[in-house]
Amino acid sequence: MSTDFENDQIQRRYEELEELIKRGVEPYPYTFDRTHQSRQILDTFRDDDAGGLADVAVAGRIMALRRMGKATFFHIQDAQGKIQCYIKADELPQQYEMLRLLDIGDIVGVRGFVFRTRTGEVTVHARALVLLCKSLRPLPVVKEERDEQGNIIVHDAFSDKEQRYRRRYIDLIVNPHVRQVFITRSRMITALRRYFDERGWLEVETPVLQPIYGGASARPFVTHHNALDMPLYLRIADELYLKRLIVGGFEGVYEISKNFRNEGIDRMHNPEFTALEIYVAYRDYHWLMDMVEDLLITVTEQVRGQASLVQADGTQIPLRKPFPRIRLLEAISQAVGEPVAEKTQQELLSICKRHSVDVAPSASRAKLIDELFSTLVQPRLIEPTFVVDYPVEMSPLAKRHRTDPTLVERFELYLGGMEIANAFSELNDPRDQRARFEEQARLRAGGDDEAMVLDEDFLTALEIGMPPTAGLGIGIDRLAMLMTGAASIRDVILFPLMRPEPTHTPSQHC
RNA sequence: GACCCCGUAGCUCAGAGGUAGAGCAUCUGACUUUUAAUCAGAGGGCCGCAGGUUCGAUCCCUGCCGGGGUCACCA
Numbered sequence: 082m083s084t085d086f087e088n089d090q091i092q093r094r095y096e097e098l099e100e101l102i103k104r105g106v107e108p109y110p111y112t113f114d115r116t117h118q119s120r121q122i123l124d125t126f127r128d129d130d131a132g133g134l135a136d137v138a139v140a141g142r143i144m145a146l147r148r149m150g151k152a153t154f155f156h157i158q159d160a161q162g163k164i165q166c167y168i169k170a171d172e173l174p175q176q177y178e179m180l181r182l183l184d185i186g187d188i189v190g191v192r193g194f195v196f197r198t199r200t201g202e203v204t205v206h207a208r209a210l211v212l213l214c215k216s217l218r219p220l221p222v223v224k225e226e227r228d229e230q231g232n233i234i235v236h237d238a239f240s241d242k243e244q245r246y247r248r249r250y251i252d253l254i255v256n257p258h259v260r261q262v263f264i265t266r267s268r269m270i271t272a273l274r275r276y277f278d279e280r281g282w283l284e285v286e287t288p289v290l291q292p293i294y295g296g297a298s299a300r301p302f303v304t305h306h307n308a309l310d311m312p313l314y315l316r317i318a319d320e321l322y323l324k325r326l327i328v329g330g331f332e333g334v335y336e337i338s339k340n341f342r343n344e345g346i347d348r349m350h351n352p353e354f355t356a357l358e359i360y361v362a363y364r365d366y367h368w369l370m371d372m373v374e375d376l377l378i379t380v381t382e383q384v385r386g387q388a389s390l391v392q393a394d395g396t397q398i399p400l401r402k403p404f405p406r407i408r409l410l411e412a413i414s415q416a417v418g419e420p421v422a423e424k425t426q427q428e429l430l431s432i433c434k435r436h437s438v439d440v441a442p443s444a445s446r447a448k449l450i451d452e453l454f455s456t457l458v459q460p461r462l463i464e465p466t467f468v469v470d471y472p473v474e475m476s477p478l479a480k481r482h483r484t485d486p487t488l489v490e491r492f493e494l495y496l497g498g499m500e501i502a503n504a505f506s507e508l509n510d511p512r513d514q515r516a517r518f519e520e521q522a523r524l525r526a527g528g529d530d531e532a533m534v535l536d537e538d539f540l541t542a543l544e545i546g547m548p549p550t551a552g553l554g555i556g557i558d559r560l561a562m563l564m565t566g567a568a569s570i571r572d573v574i575l576f577p578l579m580r581p582e583p584t585h586t587p588s589q590h591c
Numbered sequence: 592g593a594c595c596c597c598g599u600a601g602c603u604c605a606g607a608g609g610u611a612g613a614g615c616a617u618c619u620g621a622c623u624u625u626u627a628a629u630c631a632g633a634g635g636g637c638c639g640c641a642g643g644u645u646c647g648a649u650c651c652c653u654g655c656c657g658g659g660g661u662c663a664c665c666a
């Protein structure tokens with residue numbers, strides 16, 4: 082056996098493992114037949130009738146151990162929660178000896194009967210104890226105390242963010258609220274699917290590896306296909322493929338899409354994130370706004386049991402129809418105290434200056450509008466708000482506004498100060514789409530590496546003909562933040578992107 | 592990419608220019624209804640890494656690595 086252990090506790094556990102094997106204990110058996118999960122027992126136990134719980138089998142990870150000589154109390158944790166178990170040396174001498182070699186973190190199965198202790202805790206009195214998995218690394222020990230009001234006070238919670246994100250499995254074991262976040266996220270996605278499926282829209286899968294990336298303005302991750310010897314891009318959006326499917330005759334398609342954007346990382350951004358996009362034929366953005374209101378309220382009620390979301394500071398955001406709809410330029414005009422619609426680039430520049438909005442003097446008109454909005458308006462949009470009708474330069478895939486050709490029929494939904502959804506009446510005029518792509522190409526030639534790339538096949542599809550279509554994208558991670566009150570997108574992504582850990586010695590063993 | 596903050600035991604954190612401390616966890620002993628179990632004792636640290644200043648650095652300085660935050664980019 083190597084002596085090169087990371088620390089004494091790991092070494093001790095490896096030695097215990099050896100000792101267990103020496104005594105004929107199988108440290109990694111194959112199955113264990115459970116009769117109950119912890120929750121079921123706690124929910125169904127009745128003091129006047131323990132009959133139904135006279136013989137139960139539970140399994141879980143040891144989270145607390147209180148040894149008192151010839152009797153021991155321990156808590157095991159399963160997917161539903163924790164339950165206390167009790168074992169006495171004189172009843173199970175051999176297994177009690179084995180227990181001496183067990184630790185917090187080990188996974189065990191307990192068979193026995195349920196009773197209530199003197200201090201009132203429903204507990205499994207062991208008639209048998211089996212080891213199901215020996216844990217070889219110490220777990221952060223989180224101690225809980227219950228005060229007079231029954232509130233749980235957590236002592237020294239495992240809280241180092243780096244460790245929590247890098248070792249999410251530990252985070253999930255010792256921080257029960259983390260597990261709840263991801264259950265909520267999953268339920269939200271299920272509810273979204275159900276909503277779309279009930280309306281007959283088809284869930285589809287489109288390429289993640291794309292020869293031409295498109296559908297958004299962002300820098301891509303580039304990879305290479307060896308056999309075809311060609312560059313491929315991880316998708317930044319699935320929009321152009323979904324529209325091809327509408328051309329193909331599907332009248333409602335959606336995809337839950339992992340997208341990849343080679344951009345910075347912060348509280349609202351992870352390089353790989355989840356979007357939901359949906360396209361419905363013969364509809365426009367007005368219809369979509371109504372749908373989004375209904376969708377959000379329906380899903381939120383299903384997930385949270387009430388039509389309100391929650392911010393990281395605990396503030397509730399009630400969802401009530403109709404969500405206010407404000408036109409982008411009017412919102413900015415209100416914020417700066419003068420109309421901005423007719424302003425030139427130069428005039429917008431000086432407005433930015435007056436309101437201490439930091440911009441490059443060479444910034445385009447669209448860029449200035451975007452900056453004014455995101456600095457002066459967006460942070461105030463806590464309650465759900467549709468911002469509608471964007472300048473055409475900002476939206477190369479959206480259809481021109483039916484009454485103002487300088488605008489497009491587009492809305493973004495803001496919630497909690499974050500952009501949650503982006504949608505348009507989709508541009509289906511191939512001539513206009515080509516002109517917009519060409520404008521993007523000019524921007525790209527001018528050094529804008531986030532400008533869109535011309536996709537000739539997509540134009541071919543539009544020439545075949547796409548019916549009038551409404552399209553919507555929802556940021557799933559951000560919506561999950563508002564479902565769970567998370568402060569950072571990393572708190573709703575199981576394994577957020579981290580730099581590799583600095584070199585450390587891998588675990589040594591015999 | 593820029594700036595600010597952080598990095599000390601398995602976990603949560605103190606600390607100080609003279610090479611370290613607490614609580615929990617761990618180990619030994621006591622304890623057959625405990626629950627932050629208790630009581631008595633013990634072990635455990637390249638104080639993120641590398642240079643520099645100094646008689647002496649974990650502490651001061653510089654660089655690097657990792658993380659958090661703000662900004663930029665973006666959703």
